[in-house]
Amino acid sequence: MTAELARRFEEGDRRALARAITLVESGHPAGAELLRRFRGRGQARVVGLTGSPGSGKSTLADRLIEEARRGGETVAVLAVDPSSPFTGGAVLGDRIRMMRHYRDEGVFIRSMASRGALGGLAGATVAALSLLEAFGFDWVFIETVGVGQSEVDIARVADTTVLVLTPAAGDAVQAFKAGVMEIADLIVVNKFDLPGGPRLVEELKATLELAPPHPTGWEVPILTTVASRGEGARELLDAIRSHRRHLEATGTLEPHRLERVRFEVQAVIQEWGRKLSEAAEPLLRQVARGEKTPEEVAEALLQTARSRSA
Ligand SMILES: Nc1nc2c(ncn2[C@@H]2O[C@H](COP(=O)(O)OP(=O)(O)OP(=O)(O)O)[C@@H](O)[C@H]2O)c(=O)[nH]1
Ligand SMILES: [Mg+2]
Structure with missing residues (x-):
């Protein structure tokens, strides 16, 4: 059974991929066997999108898919199901937000369960990443709601972590308080069409200036987007590429990948x-x-x- 599934997986059958992920997620021995076979094949740009509930992560993911597809690149999205009281029903929203891509052969969207009440990443979700990479996706976006444990986890697992903030009251305050900014490689102020955007950018800049310099010399860029209109998506994708190049140039991609395995x-x-x-x-x-x-x-x-x- 596994051999047949593996064969279909290698042929690029997306239903085989979906089945393989289910086997991994449920801890089935066949899942472990598939991982043993496929792990280490292929490498995607693994990007974490984190931010408070409703900040526009799914809408942004939808736009990033659009941009990547425009250039012929393939994309997988893992939406980590926040089965926490903070965000009931979010997954349905995620699905709707990215619905228009469901029929695109170059796009794969999947929700995964989170771990525990704090919404941390489950080991199986991280293992599933390896399957997506082996399947050959150029990009993997992981959407996690930035409450509790998940943003700390995502920073260990993704190559690039994008923190999505909005000018909405309280959002930035929360980011400063929780030390969430330390995990961000890029900061996005989404909903820049709402009042308070420029002021938030100024506050973020001031805060970043106070932060100790990054050991590898990376300077966290602040980008602005209006995801609902697609504005800023291309610039964001370019900034993510720049970060990836920085990781490669400074030899930090490999230790980062090991951190994911350690997780x-x-x-x-x-x-x-x-x-x-x-x-x-x-x-x-x-x-x-x-x-x-x-x-x-x-x-x-x-x-x-x-x-x-x-
Ligand atoms: N005004 C405005 N609204 C936006 C923008 N981006 C997203 N929205 C809206 O914000 C709401 C939440 O967007 P989502 O993309 O579902 O946000 P999310 O961060 O994925 O939400 P959860 O998964 O529930 O945490 C939706 O109604 C979007 O249409 C934007 O740039 N401007
Ligand atoms: Mg969402």
């Missing part, structure tokens, strides 16, 4: 840890009674895991 490995370890400690109720009680240390219990659990996988 995946840590996700697996976390998941194992969660499963193990769930099964360890009696041992936990021993720690609570002071009969064992947490280290002793952790060691015992790891040994159990090791003997199980041997």
Whole structure:
């Protein structure tokens, strides 16, 4: 079954790709087998789009798809399903926003579940990226809602992280407060048609000037867009390309890619840890009674895991 699926995948069958991602996402052994086979083939520009709910990430993604397709490049979009109380129903919106591309053979749009209540990236989502790269997409955009854990995760996983802000009240304040700006390689002020755009740009510039210089000399550009009208999309795509060139020129692309793998490995370890400690109720009680240390219990659990996988 897997061999047949792999064959269709290699032939560029998008339904095979969709099926392969489902297998990876559900932790099916066939998913692992496909990853073993395809990982490391191809390399896309992996771009994270993060920002507060409703800032226009999907609309922007739609425009970026349009621009990339104009140049004949292929695009995949992963919309990370924010199953958090902040953004119920967003995925439907994402779908509608990018609907017009669904029939385009060069575009693949998929939503993936997030991890936990804080909306962090699931290890399986990151693994799915490798399938998209192997399938041969030139661009992969990952849309995550910038609340909780996701923007920290996305910065580790994407080659380029785009922070989408708007002049809407509170948006910028939130960005400054949470230290979100530190993860941005590019800042986009979207909804620049609304009042307050130029002022926000000035504030952002002032804040960036105070920030310590980036170790590789990258200067975070501030771009303005009106995604709903497609304005600024081409400039944004060009800026993302520039960032990618900067990564290549400074030798930081490879360490960045390793960071993505580190994320995946840590996700697996976390998941194992969660499963193990769930099964360890009696041992936990021993720690609570002071009969064992947490280290002793952790060691015992790891040994159990090791003997199980041997
Ligand atoms: N005025 C204005 N509205 C915009 C602009 N870009 C997007 N919008 C609108 O903002 C709303 C939210 O846009 P989305 O693209 O769904 O935003 P999002 O960030 O993907 O939202 P979530 O996925 O729910 O976090 C929609 O009604 C868009 O039409 C813009 O540049 N100007
Ligand atoms: Mg969206």
